[in-house]
């Protein structure tokens with residue numbers, strides 16, 4: 001494993017577009033479970049398939065592939081790598097990790113290369129959580145949405161992460177191996193094949209309708225996997241910081257996630273895990289929202305999708321503000337591209353092509369990208385303040401409709417890709 005070509009590490013800013021980061025965060029916040037360590041939450045591809053969300057692996061695949069190709073090229077290992085693990089991971093207050101290498105256990109020796117894609121921003125979305133290498137350059141990586149850090153998983157890259165002191169730090173963690181026996185795709189394709197006879201052929205908009213078949217709708221894992229248990233994951237509780245003051249503390253990650261966005265489930269009395277698979281209504285700040293969902297995960301996913309859709313809209317208006325500024329600065333209007341003209345704010349989110357083209361256009365233009373980003377973030381924050389005051393049922397219903405279209409489109413793609421996945425034994429999104 002010593003005979004690789006490139007330098008032992010690589011940091012790539014802005015490899016993922018802001019829209020891609022938001023989409024992965026949406027998936028994690030809709031589907032994540034309590035993770036492998038205290039204060040850590042995780043969403044693996046295997047978990048997505050197991051909870052009837054195989055469609056949500058699709059937005060992750062092209063990113064995983066892109067990073068894998070960069071790793072292969074950088075280390076002179078073209079076409080030699082397999083993905084050993086893909087997971088959306090978030091760290092909440094209290095999470096940290098001391099000096100280690102990523103292959104530091106006998107059962108982790110197959111991990112040859114690591115990649116961490118940051119999905120949100122240091123200081124804005126969380127405090128603490130800086131990444132440090134023990135020696136060499138760069139010494140410290142500041143997590144910023146879209147940045148990817150790549151390194152060999154051995155002791156040449158001893159690293160640690162500072163404790164998170166506030167907020168939630170989200171990443172897409174990837175490990176690659178030269179050992180085919182540890183290829184995660186093989187397991188996933190088996191898992192998907194077992195499911196496919198149930199869902200392919202019957203996928204259509206109607207299955208995502210409330211009251212329709214539950215095929216294609218998310219389901220819960222065992223309720224213990226959402227149990228925040230005592231003081232752990234304090235940030236996800238509906239404590240005094242959340243928008244809805246609850247009489248009793250929330251120990252359930254799903255309810256905590258909803259409460260953070262101002263929503264509660266309309267369970268009749270004391271919630272017990274048994275209710276997780278029953279149809280459920282929701283309230284926004286104690287006001288009933290006229291929607292019924294098949295189960296809690298369904299409600300959570302639509303709520304998170306609403307939040308995601310709003311963030312994409314904000315990104316677009318910030319980008320418009322940025323573009324206007326860039327436009328007025330460079331007069332000649334080089335590379336100005338239209339944004340925000342689509343009917344659906346999510347239309348061009350997939351694969352993030354539009355946003356990526358836009359950010360490339362910005363890099364091409366000879367202006368100070370950093371100061372523009374600051375302006376965009378400021379605009380975003382101001383809008384967020386306004387947004388907490390506004391909730392429109394009509395807008396939420398629009399999100400619900402868009403979620404159905406988004407979700408069934410991804411299910412259709414899963415069914416279309418599956419025969420190729422099975423034949424090639426490779427989980428690659430060919431769009």
Ligand SMILES: O=C(O)CCC(=O)C(=O)O
Nearest residue numbers: 097102116131159161171
């Ligand atoms: O999230 C990070 O920045 C790195 C995490 C890490 O070192 C690990 O999970 O092994």
Ligand SMILES: [Fe+2]
Nearest residue numbers: 100101102159
């Ligand atoms: Fe690590």
